[in-house]
Amino acid sequence: MQELDLEKLKYPIGKFIIPDHYSPEYLSEKIEEIETFPKRLEKEVLHLTNEQLDTPYRPDGWTVRQVIHHCAESHMNCYIRIKWALTEDRPLIKAYDEVLWSELNDNLKMPIQPTLDLLKGLHFRLAFIMKKLSESDLEKVFIHPSDNSDNKIKKIIGTYAWHGNHHLAHITTLKKYKNWK
Template identity: 45%
Template sequence: MDKRFPIGQFQQDGPISEEQIKRWIEEISQLPEQVISLVKGLSESELLHTYREGGWNIKQLVHHVADSHLNSFIRFKLALTEESPIIKPYEEAEWSKLPDYDMPPQTALDLLASIHRKWVVLLRALTAEQLERTFQHPESGEVSLKENIGIYAWHGKHHLAHIRLALESQD
């Protein structure tokens, strides 16, 4: 298994159905509680375990997921209010070195839960026309909102798998 991508990379073959979108939104909805259940009660030393050599530790993973999903939420709002906006990527690895990543993970968990409450309300209200709206990613090109829902459902599961691997490495 490639520990960088323990669940594989995001793949979508064929058209995205309404049922698939609903499943992805449900996965996004459940993510905060899943992360909380994995990390609650961990000691500071346990939070520093990594899923692979050179990989992020559990605390960094929690902060990253909150930051990444905050960026995605904003990208959705931009795509819904502007015509195919060009979004700004960010240096995730550099963000992980900033002082807020040293804060207790509860701060990121609170942020993640709040973002997801707002995001899921927005996602569940999107019309078929709105799901077709796009943004332009400088590296990935045009991304539709419906595809981005799938990407972020995958992203959450991807990092949940990293946290699980890091927890297993503690044995």
């Protein structure tokens, strides 16, 4: 990926911007993005060869295969964190080292179809629970140990919509650069 801006490769859609206001329209749009992520991802990766899946999306970056598996792992954590926030008072969640997880054998070698299937069910559940949240539910929080900050569920909806789109853009940018169909 000669002469390409590394920052643009890392953040092809830009970094997540916290909105000033979480309107019902904003939340509905983000939930829709979360709900449709598995289908949009599958459309981009299902036909890729193993060689293409094992291509990094940027220098020193994860392979497409690792990105796909990472999305499932990250979004599973999102789901559990939301459930904790809904059922406990400001729970302190457990962080995980996504880089170390990405280097495990399943992320490096496992076929992507089981993960694509997992994402379909997981995102159905995420969207289902998100669509049913009350105003007070949206204000509930979990605490992340990295900075001890409150993470409101309404912010998490925006963050994970961005997260899926962010990693999908890694893949589509690579496909465009490599002229993969």
